[in-house]
Amino acid sequence: MTTTDPKTTIEPILVITALKRSFGRGERARPALCGVSLSVTPGEWVAVVGPSGCGKSTLLHLVGGLDTPDAGSIRIGGDEVTTLSAARRALLRRRRVGFVFQAYNLVPHLNAAANVELGLRVAGVGRRAAKARAAEVLDAVGLGDLLHALPATLSGGQQQRVAIARAIATRPDLVLADEPTGALDTAASRRVVELLREEHRRGQTLIMVTHDYAVAAAADRVIFLRDGQIIDERRPAGRRTSDASPTGPSGALDEADADETALHETADELADEDGGHGTRRAPGGSDLNDLLGLGSW
Ligand SMILES: Nc1ncnc2c1ncn2[C@@H]1O[C@H](COP(=O)(O)OP(=O)(O)OP(=O)(O)O)[C@@H](O)[C@H]1O
Secondary structure, eight states: OOOOOOOOOOOOSSEEOOOOOEEEEEGGGOOOOOOOEEEEEEEEEEEOOSSSSSSSSHHHHHHTSSSEEEEEEEETTTSTTTTSSSHHHHHOOOHHEEEETTTTTOOSSSSSSHHHHHHHTTTOOOOOHHHHHHHHHHTTTTTTTTTTOOGGGGGGHHHHHHHHHHHTTTTEEEEEEEEEETTSHHHHHHHHHHHHHHHHTTOOEEEOOSSHHHTTSSSEEEEEEETEEEEEEOOOOTOOOOOOOOOOOOOOOSSSSHOOOOOOHHHHHHHTTTTSSSSSOOOOOOOOHHHHTTOOO
């Protein structure tokens, strides 16, 4: 019988087991994920690659609680995500998961600092602490002198750095990045990858979907998805799974209020604190949850 030294055993932060998701009904049902299993260690950086339509975004959305699977299990830090109520899933998204999207999803009428503060405030951080943390994180991503800039006045690379700052500000268990460099030119893409690399060095667990193998090569581990299944897994040369711990506590899921109006009120407060720059509501009636990548609450 073999024994394992408990000191050397690292509990995975994410365990996905036999995950299935189909879209459409009856004869039109098309499987997007056909039994995906994956385990991610705290501090690990995993890239998911594969052809268009192979299920990459579906996987990320399920992990982040934006969608629910037909079968299978997702455990984040020991908590089963798939059976959580809608309210608890909302809390999970706010407190334990940070999203970064190709389209940045910044709130257009809030400046850079307020966009980051918004993520902190909805995660339950007080006003002063959120302000201080937003400034700190934006400084860390190289935008310390653009705190008051509205998204429209920033370059694509700068907007993505604000989105990354927002995602990492709460020190989530997981940062989920869906094509974070997809809309960027090569130079801006390189800077964003460097920024993710710095966060990874600090111990942040990252799961990143990308089409770009050069970007994937920065990760500890690359998962190859095809037709909804993991077909291969590689560790780019010279990399190994990090044994770093997450940067901080994520906050347990509790009974806190998961009311959508709180999010809008917080956004409005932040707009007011910004001195009324820009318009108060997103043009075209964009939904704040979509902008934040939080889905329906
Ligand atoms: N909401 C949805 N309704 C219907 N079909 C969907 C939905 N979301 C995804 N699909 C389908 O599921 C499959 C996987 O889609 P998914 O977006 O996960 O792929 P992907 O690998 O991320 O693709 P891409 O690289 O083009 O973004 C595709 O066939 C897609 O059309």
